[in-house]
Amino acid sequence: MYKSKIAGVGHYVPEKVVTNKDLEEIMDTTNEWIVERTGIEQRRWFDPDKDTVANMGTRAARQALERAQTDVNEIDFIVFATITPDYFFPGSGVLMQRELGLQGIGALDIRNACSGFIYALSTADQFIKTGMYKCILVIGAEIQSSALDKSTEGRSSSVIFADGAGAAIVKRSENGAGILSTHLHADGDFAEELYVKDPGSSRKTRLSQELIDGPTFNLTMNGNTVFKHAVVRFSEVINEALKQNNLSAEDIDLLIPHQANLRISNFVQKQMKLPEDKVFNNIMHYGNTTAASIPIAMSEAWEAGKIKDGDLICMAAFGSGFTWASALMVW
Ligand code: UT7
DSSP states (O other): OOOEEEEEEEEEOOSOEEEHHHHHHHSSOOHHHHHHHHOOOEEEOOOTTTOOHHHHHHHHHHHHHHHTTOOGGGOOEEEEEOSSOSSSSSOHHHHHHHHHTOTTSEEEEEOOGGGHHHHHHHHHHHHHHHTSOSEEEEEEEEOOGGGOOOSGGGHHHHTTBOOEEEEEEEEEOSSSOEEEEEEEEEOGGGGGGEEOOOSOTTSSOSOOHHHHHSGGGSOEEOHHHHHHHHHHHHHHHHHHHHHHTTOOGGGOSEEEEOOSOHHHHHHHHHHTTOOGGGBOOOHHHHOBOGGGHHHHHHHHHHHTTOOOTTOEEEEEEEETTTEEEEEEEEO
């Protein structure tokens, strides 16, 4: 069995900055409420003339390739995590593959929402372990802002979710460093606690003007239920990873949690008894970018010198499905 490691990370976020003050103009909300309840100060929303999920992914990928000192033609597989693909089908993986000029190699889309990047990383890890592939491009990219109810009615979700992309180049490890374990979980009993109902193939009309104008076309979230499950599952899945590797929380050099809500991250930090500087948060600047949040955070943490060779890095996520997951690695 081979071992895999992340050789480089990159990210891209749309240029348009939307502050809490901007949201005050379009719905009944306040900067104070948003900062206090979520920690978010601003987020990015895509430019319909410029940004697609696939091309944001491509921009993040190019940065990751440069940092991994890897030629694009070394990539032998693509795993693309998104719940907001450019088309109903095919997935965004093939669109990004076309943009990178990699026609012919396999491209897989993963639809596991906020846990999507860790599910994608775990998938890449399995392919590298078996020797089937040597260099896999793993992407998390989302455009959430086009499916948010930006009226007062939708304010509890629309102030949170936002757009962006992150990428990782996952390669066969040559020096013993790399991914120690991944743990993936799901519980479909809670599928409708956080979802977008339409368009859906099981209804008579996949899409109609009535659906587009109605409430089911936008993201729907029971925030309180999601919050309560998230704080339990985050710690649980991190501890599962530590236990399997005979490690303890104090061995972690940096925890990169999915950026769901700063209160969730702070809660997990306290539960795990980690010092503040061992948990990386950037939700203040980008909101919750679903599958993109972990690779964007990882890329920024790397840029800030908070991830160094030999560090024990833990990632954890919780989101729609419900799904939750962790990944533990030596950088
Ligand atoms: O990515 C993974 C999945 N997502 C998450 O992990 C999100 C988890 N949930 C949360 O982060 C929080 O539940 C929210 C931030 C979504 C909501 O915060 P909360 O503290 O749970 O607020 P709430 O929904 O209980 O609402 C409290 C009050 C309500 O008013 P009343 O009924 O008490 O008068 C809401 O109408 O806050 C009101 N409210 C707002 N007020 C101003 C809800 N959204 C807003 C808003 N601005 N944007």
